[in-house]
Amino acid sequence: AIRITQSPSSLSASTGDRVTITCRASQGISSYLAWYQQKPGKAPKLLIYAASTLQSGVPSRFSGSGSGTDFTLTISCLQSEDFATYYCQQYYSYPPITFGPGTKVDIK
């Protein structure tokens, strides 16, 4: 199974900050990576697929990049509604489909 790591596991930031989260796959996965946002008590929400394609309705302050084994999710100007946990997911090789362990973004 392809293992996914994320860093950092948590971070504290202020509204307006630029935030970057990294996701690394244990082997090359081309661009077969998605990013999700999850708020407490809610279901995950798809933000980005194919490593860099923004899902319809997602604000443009979110962006994704990378291919192969290293990927990043960037929030260009953090808003109050962006405080949440973010997960990456590979779908290059399955089963199993695997998720990263998550990155919690909270208020500094």
Add this chain to the structure above:
Amino acid sequence: EVQLVESGGGLVKPGGSLRLSCAASGFTFSSYSMNWVRQAPGKGLEWVSSISSSSSYIYYADSVKGRFTISRDNAKNSLYLQMNSLRAEDTAVYYCASQPSAPYNWFDPWGQGTLVTVSS
């Protein structure tokens, strides 16, 4: 509006069984592969099982293989997860999620989840 609504969760004793359901609306259910993903309390996301649009392809995580069975009824726009021989470590919120056709296996949308608690 595209919607997925899970039901069937609850408290069950170790070794017991439970059947989860997911009702779909607002999209052509029969055209999409479907998945179950779970999240233990305070933990991350774990993919559980997938089923293709016509039920031709079915996959399970090793952690549930032989105990859980995924199925669907396209006439009823419904997805199911039969869970047998439940263990404490199966305690989680279970989400159903749709995905585009392979190889575009990202998950969108998701249901609101249903909580399964395995405890004596």
